[in-house]
Amino acid sequence: MPKENVDPQTEITEERLLSILEQSGRPNFTKRRITQLISEKMLPSPRRISHPGSKSPVYVWGPESIEHAMFLYDVIERGNGRHRRFLALWLGSYEVPFEPLLHHWLHAIDTTLQSFTGGAQDPEDALWHLSTVLKQYVEPKWRFSPRPDKVIRQVGIDAWTDFNEFLFSLLAVPDYEPDEVVSEGVRATLQRLSTIAQAKADPQTSSEDPLPWLLSLREIFTLPRYRETLLHATTQEWAQAREDYLICCQLLRQLAACFPRRNALVTAEMQQTLFLNWGAILPPLLLAVRSAGHGEWIDDMLSMLSGLLDVFSDPDIQEPLSTM
Structure with a gap:
């Protein structure tokens, strides 16, 4: 492997990224696959840098690209298609274009309206x-x-x-x-x-x-009206909808953990499937609710889940729950 004149802590070359992925048990990405994912905008484009004494440019990512690539690798390996890959990356707050997701939601509304009317x-x-x-x-x-x-x-x-x-x-x-x-x-x-x-x-x-x-x-x-709300929502409104969804998922996971025997039956793959299935439905609905001025409905729901978690976390309650 050619030696690059880059800082390995802050500048990640393609060769180094592939090496890190392989060392982590993710061996199936290649240079060609990385290039394809960049062209599909599922991975960010590397930036071009040059160094004194070198005639050839070097293309590097920042260190955050490692977590991004690992996350995307795992999503692909679970068999998720193009739309669900974008959805998973967006829900994970990774840098991906939002237009494919918005187009998918608008298309679903248009198809439903066409069938109704x-x-x-x-x-x-x-x-x-x-x-x-x-x-x-x-x-x-x-x-x-x-x-x-x-x-x-x-x-x-x-x-x-x-x-x-x-x-x-x-x-x-x-x-x-x-x-x-x-x-x-x-x-x-x-x-x-x-x-x-x-x-x-x-x-x-x-x-x-x-x-x-x-x-x-x-x-x-x-x-x-729902279509217009989604179409004209700001980046900040979509970010809030995502945050609401992620908080809800976190609270539900914590509540499920209060029932260890039942929770053990739910595999990581099942959790990921549920996360993406509901992630394809709830964020736009949550956005529409807040946009209509009813954000207190969402806040009350999250407060209720948090209150249940406090009750179930009581040691006196936990003991009988541990056998369920």
Whole structure:
């Protein structure tokens, strides 16, 4: 291996990077593979330096490139495709372009909207298309399933279909306003669902109408508005969403550790899969919630998880949990 006139502590050449990877048990990267990953922007480009007395330039990274390359190597070795590699690197706060992730999230929204509305721009046409799709393609699966869902059977096929049409309409059409007949049907279904959920618990009654709360979610999750929120979010807003997600994951991992016997069944590969699966869904949702001015919902959730961790960390509680 040619000797480079560089500082091995602060300037990492390609040869040295490959050597470090191999020594750490990661032997499958080559110079060609490194070049490909740089061109795909999954690894940062090295900087060009020169030294007195040398005619040839040297390309080096900083020492942070070692951790970056090791992390990427492990993600690739687990069989993750291109999108999940970018997602893992972004969630790990490594230097990667954000555009591929944003494009993926926007494409998912556009595909869902197209399936709901058929591309119709007029709200009435969009609602008609959504109702037609639901009744022609979805309702028959519920009605004629050889193993019908217990909850759907208890609520009733017609009521369940109307309830889902209401929810899909909220998602697809920003200005959707249910009429009184639809509103009363939704209230009745929500009450029925509440009764089913409480069947094996102590009966609880509430006079609070849940419909206004559901309608308020239009300001956050109606797909056209949701799309605009993601499209125009700042770098700082995305960084906050990532931080919220990472804090949530950390608290859940700590809570899982309070149940050592069960936690031992979850392998590192399973944890990574769960981390990326939810990482593909939750960060944009968390961003939308904060962007709509409801950051306290997220803060309260994290505070609740932290409070549970404090309870489960009590030595008197830990002893019985250790056998579970």
